[in-house]
Amino acid sequence: MDxxxxxGGTALQGEIPTNGSKNSALPALAAALxxxxxxxxxxxxxxxDIRTMQRLLIDIGxxxxxxxxxxxxxxxxxxxxxxxxxxxxxxxxxSLVLGxxxxxxxxxxxxxxxxxxxxxxxxxxxxxxxxxxxxxINQTHGYIEAEAPDGLRGAVVHFDRITVxxxxxxxxxxxxxxxETVLRxxxxxxxxxxxxxxxxxxxxxxxxxxxxxxxxQGVERLRGAEHTIIPDRIEAGTFLIAGAITxxxxxxxxxxxxxxxxxxxxxxxxxxDVTQQDATTLRVRGGGRIRSVDMTTEEYPGFATDxxxxxxxxxxxxxxxxxxxxxxxxxxFMHAQELARMxxxxxxxxxxxxxxGPRELTGAGVIASDLRASASLVLGALVARGETVIDxxxxxxxxxxxxxAKLARVGAKIRRVD
Ligand code: EPU
Numbered sequence: 001m002d003x004x005x006x007x008g009g010t011a012l013q014g015e016i017p018t019n020g021s022k023n024s025a026l027p028a029l030a031a032a033l034x035x036x037x038x039x040x041x042x043x044x045x046x047x048x049d050i051r052t053m054q055r056l057l058i059d060i061g062x063x064x065x066x067x068x069x070x071x072x073x074x075x076x077x078x079x080x081x082x083x084x085x086x087x088x089x090x091x092x093x094x095s096l097v098l099g100x101x102x103x104x105x106x107x108x109x110x111x112x113x114x115x116x117x118x119x120x121x122x123x124x125x126x127x128x129x130x131x132x133x134x135x136x137i138n139q140t141h142g143y144i145e146a147e148a149p150d151g152l153r154g155a156v157v158h159f160d161r162i163t164v165x166x167x168x169x170x171x172x173x174x175x176x177x178x179x180e181t182v183l184r185x186x187x188x189x190x191x192x193x194x195x196x197x198x199x200x201x202x203x204x205x206x207x208x209x210x211x212x213x214x215x216x217q218g219v220e221r222l223r224g225a226e227h228t229i230i231p232d233r234i235e236a237g238t239f240l241i242a243g244a245i246t247x248x249x250x251x252x253x254x255x256x257x258x259x260x261x262x263x264x265x266x267x268x269x270x271x272x273d274v275t276q277q278d279a280t281t282l283r284v285r286g287g288g289r290i291r292s293v294d295m296t297t298e299e300y301p302g303f304a305t306d307x308x309x310x311x312x313x314x315x316x317x318x319x320x321x322x323x324x325x326x327x328x329x330x331x332x333f334m335h336a337q338e339l340a341r342m343x344x345x346x347x348x349x350x351x352x353x354x355x356x357g358p359r360e361l362t363g364a365g366v367i368a369s370d371l372r373a374s375a376s377l378v379l380g381a382l383v384a385r386g387e388t389v390i391d392x393x394x395x396x397x398x399x400x401x402x403x404x405a406k407l408a409r410v411g412a413k414i415r416r417v418d
Contacts, residue, residue, distance in 0.1 A: 002397075004390040004404060006381035007413040008363065011287070012248035014410040018236045018255040019045040020069065020229035022399050024191040026093045027168040028198050028229060029053045032062060032073035033100040034172060035202060037224030044071045044229060048398045052091040056083055060097065074224075078105045085111040085142060091398070092116060095123050096165055099173030102135050102146045109145050117370040119329035129157045129170040133177055154179030154218055162187050162299045167214070168195050175204040177218040186214045189300040190259045194230045201225040233259040234306040235400060236282070238375050240264070241310045242407065243284035244272040245317055245383050250410060251283045262303040266311065269293045270318060292320035292357060297328050309335045309376035315355040316344040317383060324353045335373035338366040339380050342388065363388040368395045375400065382412055 020043030030053070032039035044050060046069075054064050054071070061079035065072045081101040088094040088111040101108035113121060127137050127144060133152040138145045154177045157170055167187040172195075174181035186192070188210055196209030202225045205217040236255035243250030244267055257264070257276050264274050264282065270293045273285040292315060297305040305328040315322040316339060326332050336346045336353055342364050345356040363386035368374030374396035381388035393416070396403060404414045 001391070002393050003417050004378065004381070004393050005415050005417055006378065006388045006390065007386070008361070008382050008384035008388065010246065010382070010411045010413055012243055012246045012250050012382070012407070012410040012412060015251045015253050016239050016406055016410050017253050018231045018239070019043070019401050021045070021191060021194070021232040022047055022049055023164070023234070024194040025050055025229045026053050027096050027165070027172070027191065027195045028227065029057060029071070029073065030096040030100050031172055031195065031198055031202070032057065033060065033075050033078065033097060033104055034176065035222040035224055036076050038072055038074040039202070039224055040070065040072045040226040042070050042226070042228040044069050045232065045401045047401050048394070049091050049093065052087055053093065056087050056094055056097065060101070081105050081108045083110040088113050092121055093165060095126060096169055098126055098144065098146060099130065099169035099171075102130060102148050103152060103173045103176040106149050106151065107145070107147045109143050111143050112139070117334060118332040123166070125159055125161070125163045125166040126169045129159070129166065130173060132157045133173055133181065152177035154181040154216070156182045156184065158184040159186065161185070164189050164191065167192050171195065171199065171206065171214060171216060174216040174218060175199055175206070175222065179218055181216045181218070183214040183216070184212065186212050187299060188212060190230055190233065190256070198225060198227040201227060230259070231255045231280070234304060234372070236260060237263045237304070237307045238310050238379070238400070240267065240274065240282060240284045241307070241314050242379055242382060244286040244290070245314050245379050247287035248411070249283070249285045251277060251281050253281045255280060255282060257282050262301060263307055266293055266295055266303065270314070290314065290318040290358070292318040292322035292355070294323045296325040299328070305329060305332060306372050308332060309372045310379055312336065312346070312353060312355060313339060313376040313379040316346070316357050316359055316361060316380065318357045320357065322355045322357070324355065326351050334369035335376040338369075338373070338377055341366055342380050342384055344380070360385060362386055365389045365391065368392045371395050371399045378403065378407070378414070382407070
């Protein structure tokens, strides 16, 4: 199992590029199941979750060709409309094939995901939505079996709570349903908007993506399309925090500053200098005093839960007390104990973490527990005195492409060891 060995204390300097968004690429790949024609996707990041999704699509019947950051998928025929436990347990986003498969071939069999390090993460809302569209659902032997032999029909689906992949799954189911579907209390995340853009270029009729009400008029069939995935706002945000925490001068290129508004505002309130250099570059200059600023995670355009762990690492270096409240997932504080092992002063009280700073962090052996928690440990290690060894970095490989190479290029002392 790979580890990262990081020696902290270097201010990061220079330009660091952003990849395409993992969480946008995953539903886009699943959307290729909706047509027998080729779907060509550009700016697909080379991360483990994407490889898992490609493997799943190939098992289902897609032909996949990868050329650099471009993936061409063609699903002339669905051979096996199934997502097995072996894949779903390693990547919960596998449930994104449920909607497209029922829409395309009237049936799907998808493993229930089970628990996860950051929370229970059920898919009851995906199931509820498909039922509203007329699918019959049967739950047996740990699998969801969905059937709609005569096709899905449009309906109003009011989500009890906002779900990102649930909104995406239902949008993909509804594009081929008969009549109109209205998704209410839908997720407004940029990844939902990106997926809607792809589906529209495949011939779907969708209005309102990016707002809480999405209207979809079903069409008979979809065609192939070519689409470029949006920049990864969580990767870009992680790099902005890396610049801030190390007191560096880092330009994060190839990002979409509009998608990073909540983080940039928090960084500025904390006294970090963040400026937009051009349409796709944000420059962060640290080095001054960092102030503690409370933060609560929210759905977009609020502060992303996927940046909470990284923000907590920054707050260990801030003056005063910061209260970080996690409202999206019930168990997303696994990094707190590991940061504490490095010297952070963090108290957990239910969904709140109370961080008293600044505290000098010192290198230690720590364990990555999930994708974003691992990123926060890398950030802590970059500012810690001495050497940190982060174990189980396969978690970080799920969502960050060659993070050690990117950080090393801007001065970080980081290496991967087997
Ligand atoms: N929820 C339910 N029932 C459902 C679906 C969700 O109760 O059927 C609950 C969840 O348990 C959670 C909340 O609703 O408490 C929000 O979950 P959501 O469904 O929005 O999460 P997701 O779609 O499974 C995506 C991202 C996550 C990101 C969340 C929240 C992808 C592939 N994953 O997950 O990304 O944290 O939205 O923004 O898009 C990551 O990249 O590290 C990651 C975990």
